[in-house]
Amino acid sequence: MIHAVDDLGTRPGLRLRTTPRVLSIAGTDPTGGAGIQADLKSIAANGGYGMAVVTALVAQNTRGVRSVHTPPVAFLREQLDAVSDDVTIDAVKIGMLADVDVIAEVRSWLEATRPPLVVLDPVMVATSGDRLLEPSAEQALRELLPLVDLVTPNLPELAVLLQEEPAATWAEAVEQGTRLSAAVGVIVLVKGGHLTGDSCPDALVDARGLLGETVVEFASPRVVTRHTHGTGCSLSSAIATVQARTGDWVRSVAQVKEWLQGALLHADELEVGAGNGPIHHLHHLFADRPPAGQEFSGSLWSEIEPIRTAIFELPFVRRLGDGSLDARDFGYYIAQDALYLNAYSRVLARASALAPTPTPAEQVFWADSAGVCLKVESELHRSWLGEHATPAALGPVTKAYVDHLLAISAQGSYGVLLAAILPCYWLYAEVGERLHAAFQTRGDAAAHPYGAWLETYADEAFAVATRRAIAFTDSAATTASPQERAAMRAAFAASSRCELDFFDAPRLHAGA
Ligand SMILES: Nc1ncnc2c1ncn2[C@@H]1O[C@H](COP(=O)(O)OP(=O)(O)OP(=O)(O)O)[C@@H](O)[C@H]1O
């Protein structure tokens, strides 16, 4: 889709595209965190089509730069022309330019092709402190600025561009950015990543007033991580991409900063290299991905999402959480739960009997769990029901749940039985944790009539047992046939529905 652009600080030739074609002209990082590798990921992460022309090959990793090989500039030009002779370029991001010859060639290509949108990251020094631009090329880089729309210097680079000392404070940095913008007629993104303190401010500055105001600040909290390799590359290529879609610098920077914050927050998960590792460019694509090895249980959990939502919307669960639950409803629930736990213990013992022989840990876990279940049952009698009270009769919902579990026990598939057992652990851990967290925040722990109940299920030992039950279910799923896995899904969903009905049963049957 193509739109014309009005005056938002962009060049007349700019045409907005849903999926902009973005060219990165930059150096390489074989570890994938900076340079063109980071640019391609950032462009993709922000919805663009990425292309790349290599200025210099850099033998580097997360610990530092080993050497730089700059191919002849004639070959650089061949790469640039190969792209521009064929592809309509919507935006260009320029990174490492290495030396004066490279700068001259890129400059000549820019003058010949006039791309509608150019973002320049004036790369001089890597995160590791190694130089990526020869000092003799600094003047040529300064002279390139009038050909670009946005320049994104960090604090030391801003100082070099102005031939001044680096700013010591954020106010000084913004003031330097304003002077650079006025001198060159370019929008400057001043980056505060090199400051110390709890925040990482950035500011878009345009002395010509193209942004509506001279300085637009973007505040973001500093992410505590040492994995910031390539943030500057990633930021500039992402801005080029989003700007080619929105045509609005302020909106583009705000959107990209939000993405960058997420990429920094998830950086530690990647574990790439021993030095300053990369950021997680594509973190948002994997946000819902279950941990490795838990794909099966992860999909079971997603499939019962409507049931989980319904559980938290039940009046019983809401009132249990805030303590306003009627004592009669709670009493009915606890009495039914004691009956349920007795039957559930037998089902767990059956899982122990069916556990595969080469893994005694599973057999022991289910046998222990059957024992724990009986202890919890007697504890319910002791603390809530009175040890000598007449045993309640199995209510209709309890009976349906127990019958379902016993029927699956009788069928003899270990995997299907685990899937049927699992919701009782998982949903209780979830309910316990959420209600407990909510009641702790309110700070009325002592006064809460059901506080002790909530504590049982929010307990860390219960969470540990739940994680093991999940892991055993996943491992059973890996050896199960497709038919058996389908039966596991059905059993998990059926038990989850029983859990929902069980929480709703007091409303329907407590008065009967
Ligand atoms: N720890 C952090 N937490 C949040 N944002 C950060 C952090 N470090 C850097 N940033 C942000 O990342 C972007 C790049 O900033 P920085 O000043 O580090 O650039 P740079 O030095 O060019 O990056 P590079 O590490 O690639 O050399 C800025 O938007 C900055 O605010």
Ligand SMILES: Cc1ncc(CO)c(N)n1
């Ligand atoms: C190729 C290249 N460009 C930029 C940087 C700055 O992080 C780097 N380390 N490597």
